[in-house]
Structures are given as structure tokens and as C-alpha cells.
Amino acid sequence: MKVTESFRISWRAITGHKLRSGLTTLGIIIGVGSVIVFMVLGGAFEQNIAQEIEEGNDEPGMWVHTQQADSGFGDSPFVRAKFFTDSDVAALESIDTVEFVAPSARFPVAQLTHDGHQRTGGFAVEATTPERLEGDVVEGDTFAAEDEIVLTEEATDLVEGGLSVGDEVEISFDGAGSETFTVVGIVEPTSTGGNSLVPTAGYVSLSNYETTIETPDGNQERAYRELIVAAESSEVLDQAQQDTLKYLRSDSDAAQLKEDEHVLKAQTVDDAIDQVGDIVDQLTVFIGGIAGISLVVGSIGIANIMIVSVTERTRDIGVMKAVGARKRDVIQLFLVESVILGAIGALLGVLVGLGFGYLGVSVIGWPMVLPTDWILIAVFIGVTVGVLSGLYPAWRGAKVDPIEALRHE
Amino acid sequence: MTSTGSVVESVEAGNATVSLGNVRRTYYLGEPVHALDGVSLDLPDGSFTAVMGPSGSGKSTLMNMVGCLDTPDEGTVHVEGRNVTALSGSERAQLRGTELGFIFQQFNLMPRLTAAENVTLPLVFNDAVDVDRRERAETLLSRVGLGDRLDHAPPELSGGQRQRVAIARALVNEPSLVLADEPTGNLDTGTGAEIMDLFAELHAASRTILMVTHERHIAEHAERIVHLVDGQIQEIEQLDSGAHTGGSQ
Numbered sequence: 001m002k003v004t005e006s007f008r009i010s011w012r013a014i015t016g017h018k019l020r021s022g023l024t025t026l027g028i029i030i031g032v033g034s035v036i037v038f039m040v041l042g043g044a045f046e047q048n049i050a051q052e053i054e055e056g057n058d059e060p061g062m063w064v065h066t067q068q069a070d071s072g073f074g075d076s077p078f079v080r081a082k083f084f085t086d087s088d089v090a091a092l093e094s095i096d097t098v099e100f101v102a103p104s105a106r107f108p109v110a111q112l113t114h115d116g117h118q119r120t121g122g123f124a125v126e127a128t129t130p131e132r133l134e135g136d137v138v139e140g141d142t143f144a145a146e147d148e149i150v151l152t153e154e155a156t157d158l159v160e161g162g163l164s165v166g167d168e169v170e171i172s173f174d175g176a177g178s179e180t181f182t183v184v185g186i187v188e189p190t191s192t193g194g195n196s197l198v199p200t201a202g203y204v205s206l207s208n209y210e211t212t213i214e215t216p217d218g219n220q221e222r223a224y225r226e227l228i229v230a231a232e233s234s235e236v237l238d239q240a241q242q243d244t245l246k247y248l249r250s251d252s253d254a255a256q257l258k259e260d261e262h263v264l265k266a267q268t269v270d271d272a273i274d275q276v277g278d279i280v281d282q283l284t285v286f287i288g289g290i291a292g293i294s295l296v297v298g299s300i301g302i303a304n305i306m307i308v309s310v311t312e313r314t315r316d317i318g319v320m321k322a323v324g325a326r327k328r329d330v331i332q333l334f335l336v337e338s339v340i341l342g343a344i345g346a347l348l349g350v351l352v353g354l355g356f357g358y359l360g361v362s363v364i365g366w367p368m369v370l371p372t373d374w375i376l377i378a379v380f381i382g383v384t385v386g387v388l389s390g391l392y393p394a395w396r397g398a399k400v401d402p403i404e405a406l407r408h409e
Numbered sequence: 410m411t412s413t414g415s416v417v418e419s420v421e422a423g424n425a426t427v428s429l430g431n432v433r434r435t436y437y438l439g440e441p442v443h444a445l446d447g448v449s450l451d452l453p454d455g456s457f458t459a460v461m462g463p464s465g466s467g468k469s470t471l472m473n474m475v476g477c478l479d480t481p482d483e484g485t486v487h488v489e490g491r492n493v494t495a496l497s498g499s500e501r502a503q504l505r506g507t508e509l510g511f512i513f514q515q516f517n518l519m520p521r522l523t524a525a526e527n528v529t530l531p532l533v534f535n536d537a538v539d540v541d542r543r544e545r546a547e548t549l550l551s552r553v554g555l556g557d558r559l560d561h562a563p564p565e566l567s568g569g570q571r572q573r574v575a576i577a578r579a580l581v582n583e584p585s586l587v588l589a590d591e592p593t594g595n596l597d598t599g600t601g602a603e604i605m606d607l608f609a610e611l612h613a614a615s616r617t618i619l620m621v622t623h624e625r626h627i628a629e630h631a632e633r634i635v636h637l638v639d640g641q642i643q644e645i646e647q648l649d650s651g652a653h654t655g656g657s658q
Contacts, residue, residue, distance in 0.1 A: 001533060001534050001536065002533075002536065005533045009522070009533070012521045012522065013521060016521045315517065316519055316520075318517075319517045319518075319519065319530075320519075320530070320534070321478075321502060321505075322476070322478065322505060322511045322517075323505065323506060323511065323530055323531040323534065323578070324502055324503060324505050324506015324507070324531050324534040324535055324582075325502060325506075325534045326498070326499035326502040326503065326534070327498065327499060327502075328499070329502075329534050402478050403473050403478050403479060406513065406515075406517065
């Protein structure tokens with residue numbers, strides 16, 4: 001029996017029961033659809049983060065920090081202790097491919113006051129080197145003195161009336177005193193490292209930073225949790241990364257100060273995007289997998305309706321066998337029928353999923369990403385579900401005894 | 410009327426479409442029931458044989474044996490010279506598809522296929538046959554008087570029309586043998602007579618026919634009537650029906 005023949009006959013059986021076939025495919029539509037929705041949302045979320053990270057990092061560089069050693073599951077947490085000393089900064093700066101090294105220390109802000117207007121917490125001020133801000137300055141200049149601050153563009157409307165160059169702001173830090181700074185410049189968003197959950201409102205000189213540590217040599221030096229290392233150019237970024245890592249892992253103070261389970265990292269923007277991508281991917285697949293459970297339910301639906309169908313058509317099977325249908329012909333007929341149900345369900349599911357996914361990302365404002373892989377996987381799963389859920393009913397149909405079947409009322 | 414022995418004499422060797430040799434079939438329904446208890450019967454080419462008998466006499470089992478739907482516990486069944494007992498399930502299916510045509514009391518048409526599609530259904534399972542199915546269906550349906558009903562589904566046809574479609578289906582593969590199980594059982598007398606006229610035409614065209622019926626006047630359309638009782642041939646009655654000139658030589 002030709003496959004095209006079975007398609008014709010099976011299609012007739014499917015369209016003969018429109019409501020029943022529709023409800024059966026609905027199970028698969030919902031299953032595949034929900035998987036696709038989550039894949040669209042996950043892809044869009046990832047793309048969105050990647051874009052944001054890239055926007056703030058137009059200069060080639062890397063982010064040096066410490067992480068817990070890989071625990072073997074997912075991503076390892078960041079270490080908050082400060083291991084990178086002034087000697088490390090100086091040593092890294094002497095590397096040929098490195099343009100400058102900017103230590104970065106973040107102070108959570110309790111309150112910011114300007115001209116009687118106040119803004120409470122939720123952001124941080126970062127102490128760093130002025131070089132890091134060069135190129136990002138959109139107004140005024142970078143800081144030169146201890147009491148000068150450069151604000152990010154977002155921070156200019158932190159308080160009523162806004163902030164501009166020349167304004168004086170009073171900042172009280174969490175667990176520390178308060179200081180008065182003069183706004184000397186405005187910068188566009190710049191690299192803030194990967195572990196900052198609170199946004200950076202401004203940058204001040206490192207002279208405001210006093211945390212010290214005893215180095216292996218026995219001196220007291222300032223120590224930092226993270227460093228921004230800028231490469232001379234994007235061409236030498238890879239080399240700079242290798243040189244940086246080589247130094248960090250051999251001669252650096254940090255290598256001796258850190259504990260055994262800590263790992264020193266130098267991540268480029270691409271590394272960071274990859275890392276975020278990995279996390280989002282894992283999350284997406286996890287949620288998609290949960291959504292995939294509805295596919296199992298859908299396939300049980302197909303199997304159920306196919307068994308009903310076989311029972312209903314026992315007599316037809318008897319007739320077909322009497323006029324020359326072999327077991328394999330009967331199996332083929334019912335398998336094709338369940339595959340059609342599965343495949344149609346999967347295709348419609350993809351369309352529904354893309355539709356709702358698009359709606360979702362449009363509302364949130366993320367970029368739409370077409371999950372091509374998952375569309376193919378979904379269609380493949382739809383066909384597989386059709387085959388699997390059709391196997392048993394088809395086998396039942398094939399072993400129908402034509403003598404009994406023809407007597408069947 | 411003649412005895413069983415005279416049948417054997419009347420059969421010319423090697424000229425039988427179907428040949429049953431001492432066939433036994435026993436069902437175990439609590440106690441053994443001998444549905445067929447040593448039946449030997451030849452259906453010569455072009456013969457028209459009716460089988461009569463009370464219910465439980467083994468008519469249906471005989472029909473299933475000849476129709477290659479069942480195999481004997483003992484004895485042999487040959488269809489077109491092939492030993493059915495030795496064939497696998499799918500080989501028997503193919504034999505049914507190429508050598509046999511079935512006509513049932515319940516018509517047994519596929520409800521979702523059109524008349525034309527029902528007629529050519531046996532060809533669907535026979536990849537070897539490559540003909541214009543539409544044309545074939547049209548020819549056969551015209552022959553049974555339904556040339557204008559090709560695209561009607563069975564529910565849109567009357568009982569007599571459905572049985573005509575079934576007859577057309579039974580002929581689509583140019584079978585060696587046509588099997589009819591109570592072909593007029595679900596029809597009124599007038600329609601039944603029309604169907605029997607079609608059988609007469611088939612017989613005139615030298616088709617080999619085996620028909621099971623419990624109605625004497627229907628059975629009388631055949632050349633001979635095999636009377637079955639308790640799974641055994643009680644008697645084979647020869648009818649000298651002058652109308653059936655195209656019978657066995």
C-alpha cells in the first residue's frame with residue numbers, strides 16, 4: 001500500500017470527525033505552543049541582556065574578579081572578598097597589551113541630597129580611575145579631585161529638578177558617613193562589571209577608597225574586589241586576556257591571598273554575554289521542559305482517541321482485510337492518521353507559540369528572536385508523539401480478526 | 410438429486426478454482442464444536458454453487474475457509490492451485506486481494522469513501538495493479554446500473570444500490586471466485602431479485618460463484634445446492650436450471 005493512499009484514507013477519517021480531531025490536536029497545540037512561547041521569551045531575554053551589556057562596553061576590555069570554584073552545577077557564585085592589591089594593578093598596567101587598569105569599588109548609597117531634594121538608596125557610587133571614563137563623557141569632564149563626582153546619564157534625574165554639571169550633592173553611604181561632591185561631568189552607561197544588581201549612579205576618585213589588606217610581602221595595600229582591564233585595541237584583546245590571566249594565576253598577590261576554592265577570572269564582554277546566555281539557556285530549557293509535560297498529556301490524548309477510532313472502525317478493518325489489506329497496511333493507516341494529528345498539532349502549536357511569544361516580547365519591549373532550532377525540534381516532537389501514541393492502537397487494529405470484525409455490529 | 414460421490418465424479422481434475430479436502434474445523438466453546446467435520450468439496454471453474462443449512466451448520470465457517478479468512482485444523486484448502494494452509498497471514502491477505510471478491514449481507518462498504526473509491530478499495534492494497542481507478546470504477550458501476558452515482562457516499566445510497574456497489578467492488582480485481590454471504594438478506598424481495606439477476610449475469614460471464622443463503626428461492630439461482638448439517642455435507646442437489654447456460658463445462 002502506497003503511503004499517499006494511506007494519507008488520503010486517513011485524512012478522510014480525520015476530517016470525518018472534525019470536532020474530535022480538533023480537540024485531540026488541541027492537546028499538542030497547547031504543548032508545543034507553550035514550549036515555543038518560553039523559547040521565544042528566553043531567546044528575547046538573552047538577546048536583550050546581550051544588547052545591554054554590549055551597549056555599555058564599546059571599548060575592548062575585561063572584567064577581573066573572583067568566583068567560587070565550579071561546583072559542577074550551573075554557575076558559581078561571585079566572591080565578595082577583596083584580593084586585588086595596588087601592586088597587582090601596577091603589574092597589570094605594565095603589560096604591553098593593556099591600556100589601563102581601573103580598580104572598581106562600589107559603595108551602596110543610603111541617600112542622595114541636592115538642593116533640599118532627597119533620593120533614598122537603590123543605587124551605588126563607584127570609586128575608580130578617571131581613565132576608565134574617558135571616551136564615555138558626554139558633558140563636562142572626568143573627576144580630578146577627591147570631592148568631584150561624575151554622574152551617569154540615568155542619575156541626572158534621580159532628584160526633583162534634575163542634576164547637572166556644577167551642582168553639589170551630598171551622599172550618605174550605607175554604614176559610613178556622608179560626603180559632599182561637586183558634579184563635574186556626565187557619562188553614558190559604562191562597564192560596571194557583571195555582578196552589580198544595583199545601578200551605578202556615579203563615579204568618584206579612588207582616593208575616597210581606604211580598604212587595605214596585608215600583602216604577602218607584609219605591606220598594607222589597598223585591595224579591590226574587581227578590576228576593569230582595558231586592552232590597547234580589540235585586536236589584542238585575546239592576547240591581553242591571556243597575559244592578564246597568566247599574571248593573575250602566577251605572580252599576583254591575589255593568587256596568594258585568595259582561598260583554595262576561589263578562582264580568579266578575567267572575563268571579556270563576550271565571555272560575560274556567553275555566561276549570561278548559558279544561565280538563561282538553562283532556565284529556558286528547564287521551564288520549556290515543564291511546559292513539555294503538556295505534550296505528554298497531548299500524546300495520551302492522541303493515543304486515547306486512536307484506540308476509540310480503532311474500536312469504532314473494527315468492521316472497516318475487517319472489510320479492508322477481507323479485500324486484501326495486510327497487517328502492515330492496517331498499521332500504516334492508523335500510524336499515518338496519528339502522525340497527521342501530531343504533525344498538524346505541532347505546526348499549529350508553533351504558530352500559536354510564535355504568536356503569543358511575539359505578543360509577549362512586544363509588550364515587554366524585548367527584541368523578537370525566532371527560535372529556529374526549537375521550531376524544528378517541536379515539529380519533530382509532534383511527529384514522534386504521533387508515531388508513539390499511534391503504535392499501540394495501530395497494533396490493536398492490525399491484530400483484529402476479520403471474521404470477528406465482519407460479524408461486529 | 411445426487412449423492413456426495415457424484416460430485417467428485419463431476420469435477421474434472423485440475424479444473425477446480427477451489428478444492429476442499431476433508432476439512433475439519435473445531436471451536437472450543439466450553440465443549441468442542443465441530444463447525445466443519447470432514448468436508449470435501451470442489452468448485453469447478455465457472456460453477457455457481459449455493460450453500461444452505463440451518464444456523465450452526467457450518468455455512469459461515471465453510472465460507473471463511475474458501476475465502477482464505479480461516480484455515481482448517483485438519484485437511485487441505487486449495488484456491489487457484491495454492492495450498493492456503495501453507496500461506497502466512499499476509500500471503501492469504503494478498504490472495505484475497507487478487508483472487509477473491511466478497512459480497513456480504515451487510516454490504517460492508519467503507520462509510521467515508523465514495524462509491525467509486527469503495528469499488529477500487531481492493532486495488533489500494535495491491536501495489537502491483539496500476540490502472541486508471543476512476544475509469545475502472547466507472548465501468549464497473551455502470552455495469553451494475555450506478556454509472557451516475559460514482560461520487561455518492563454509501564449513506565446516500567439505498568440498500569440495493571449499496572449491494573450493487575459491493576458487487577462492483579467484488580469484481581474490481583477480476584477475481585477467480587466471487588463469495589457471497591446472504592447477498593439478499595438485507596433487501597426486500599424486489600431488490601433481492603434484481604441483485605440475483607446480476608448474479609445470473611456474472612454466472613453467464615463464466616464467473617465462479619459460491620453463495621451462502623438460507624432462502625430456497627435464492628439458492629435456486631445456482632447450478633447446485635450444497636446442504637450442510639452439523640458441519641457435514643448431507644447432500645449435493647443438482648439443479649437443471651436451463652437459464653444458466655454459461656455454467657461449468
